[in-house]
Amino acid sequence: MARPDALRELLQCADAAAPPLAPLPGDLAARVHRRVLRHRRLRHLALGSLTAAAAVVVLSLGGLFWGRRPPVEPGNAPPPAAANAANWRADLAVLEAAAAAHTQAAKLITAAAHARRVLATAASHTRVPEPPQRARAEVEQAAQTLVEHGAELERELKSPQPAVNVFREVVRLFPNTAWAAVARDKLATIEKQNGGAS
Amino acid sequence: MTPSSATGAGQPTTLDDAVLAARFARGDPAAFPALVARHQEQVTRLAYRLLGWNADIEDVVQDVFVAVLQSLAKFRGESRFATWLYRIAVNQCRRHQRRWLPRWHTAPPAASEHRSPDTRLAADETHARVRRVVAALPARDREVIVLRYLEGLEIDEMSAILGRGPNTVEVRLARARARLRADLKDLVDD
Numbered sequence: 053m054a055r056p057d058a059l060r061e062l063l064q065c066a067d068a069a070a071p072p073l074a075p076l077p078g079d080l081a082a083r084v085h086r087r088v089l090r091h092r093r094l095r096h097l098a099l100g101s102l103t104a105a106a107a108v109v110v111l112s113l114g115g116l117f118w119g120r121r122p123p124v125e126p127g128n129a130p131p132p133a134a135a136n137a138a139n140w141r142a143d144l145a146v147l148e149a150a151a152a153a154h155t156q157a158a159k160l161i162t163a164a165a166h167a168r169r170v171l172a173t174a175a176s177h178t179r180v181p182e183p184p185q186r187a188r189a190e191v192e193q194a195a196q197t198l199v200e201h202g203a204e205l206e207r208e209l210k211s212p213q214p215a216v217n218v219f220r221e222v223v224r225l226f227p228n229t230a231w232a233a234v235a236r237d238k239l240a241t242i243e244k245q246n247g248g249a250s
Numbered sequence: 251m252t253p254s255s256a257t258g259a260g261q262p263t264t265l266d267d268a269v270l271a272a273r274f275a276r277g278d279p280a281a282f283p284a285l286v287a288r289h290q291e292q293v294t295r296l297a298y299r300l301l302g303w304n305a306d307i308e309d310v311v312q313d314v315f316v317a318v319l320q321s322l323a324k325f326r327g328e329s330r331f332a333t334w335l336y337r338i339a340v341n342q343c344r345r346h347q348r349r350w351l352p353r354w355h356t357a358p359p360a361a362s363e364h365r366s367p368d369t370r371l372a373a374d375e376t377h378a379r380v381r382r383v384v385a386a387l388p389a390r391d392r393e394v395i396v397l398r399y400l401e402g403l404e405i406d407e408m409s410a411i412l413g414r415g416p417n418t419v420e421v422r423l424a425r426a427r428a429r430l431r432a433d434l435k436d437l438v439d440d
Contacts, residue, residue: 058438059430063399066380069373070303073294076311080290081283084315091316194283201269218266225287 079187081194097171104164108157115153195231198222202238212242267331275323282322286315289332293339299396300343302385313342329410336401336411340393347389376437383433391426398423 077083202218209215215238222235267285274281293314297307317338325334384392393412397403405423409416431438 059427059434060399062380062434062437063384063395063430066377066384067299067303067400069377070298070381071305073298073305073307076290076294076308080312080315081286084286084312084319085282087312087316088319190280190283191287193280194287197270197273197278197280197284201266221288 079184079190082187082190093171093174097168100167101164104160107160111153111156115150118149191226192229192231195222195226195229195235198225199231199234199238202235206238206242212246216242268327271322271325271327271331275325282319285318285322289335290315292332293335296336296339296396296401297343299400300340300393301346302392303381304385310342310346313346314339317342333407333410336397337413340411344389380434380437383430387426387429390422391429394419394423395426395430 198218199222202215202222205218206212206215219235219239219242222229223232223239226232267288270281270285274285290311294307294311297310297314298304301307301310314335318335321338325331384395387395394408397408397411398405403411405416405419408423409419412419414422
């Protein structure tokens with residue numbers, strides 16, 4: 053009969069013996085931000101193209117519908133010369149409506165193509181890795197948020213331990229930032245106060 | 251961090267995650283990098299295990315945090331942040347496997363493999379074989395095995411992550427365990 057935890061032990065040993073993973077890039081959050089921005093741009097682009105196509109279809113159908121000649125009732129038939137003039141005017145109106153629809157459609161297609169070009173250029177720019185300063189600034193900002201949060205905990209709670217945990221985490225996660233130095237100072241101050249109190 | 255245990259930061263971590271998520275929802279952009287820095291190691295490890303210890307997981311981890319960023323503003327704290335994050339990670343791993351199924355599929359090795367005379371080599375071979383067997387399990391069976399035995403989660407937490415009732419999760423776990431025992435008979439039945 054198998055030992056109850058033999059399978060668990062075997063799995064945990066196999067997992068521990070797995071090859072170590074290469075560390076992920078330090079600016080993962082910045083990369084994720086860039087990907088989300090790119091997705092949004094592509095979605096807007098797709099939506100714009102779809103809207104333009106729908107507008108073209110609607111305008112073309114509208115041109116066909118409004119350009120139709122009204123049926124002539126037998127009792128109200130105009131005399132031949134007047135009928136010809138009326139027919140020409142109707143034909144002219146149809147042509148004008150069709151021309152207007154086509155002009156509008158061409159404008160929309162041109163605008164959509166222009167927008168697509170602009171967005172493609174913007175997307176290609178976003179593929180270029182941003183300067184490290186930006187990633188650095190984001191890391192600093194994240195560290196700042198945690199330090200501020202730790203300071204809030206220190207102010208609001210009677211026990212300093214939750215704040216100490218947060219400051220230690222800042223030092224652990226963002227060791228090379230200016231805010232890590234602030235967190236170290238805070239830790240030293242708390243330690244001194246606790247030492248003085250005890 | 252697993253949903254049931256805190257990181258080295260200690261007890262306030264769960265509270266802090268919720269606070270950071272709330273800050274992000276209020277428009278503080280620095281909250282997201284802080285959450286990523288806290289959890290990227292755990293998400294990476296989970297994805298590594300769920301995808302059969304395949305080292306090529308950077309895309310999956312990015313997908314997980316893209317999904318987190320897109321829905322973080324909607325996080326209401328109804329479940330713990332870590333549970334919510336694990337659910338997203340499991341779903342992204344499933345999606346990735348569906349997309350790359352032939353690449354990820356690994357056939358289980360035969361039970362009688364030749365052993366090296368060197369003990370350490372033999373142990374390495376055994377561990378590699380165990381990983382291959384786990385990687386060859388159906389995705390749903392592998393998920394319960396990884397969450398239960400490698401992430402150390404309780405049935406209730408697994409149930410919340412997988413979106414299934416506790417009884418279903420237990421049945422699935424028993425089935426997955428039986429499969430593993432059958433495939434690793436020579437190693438488990440001592």
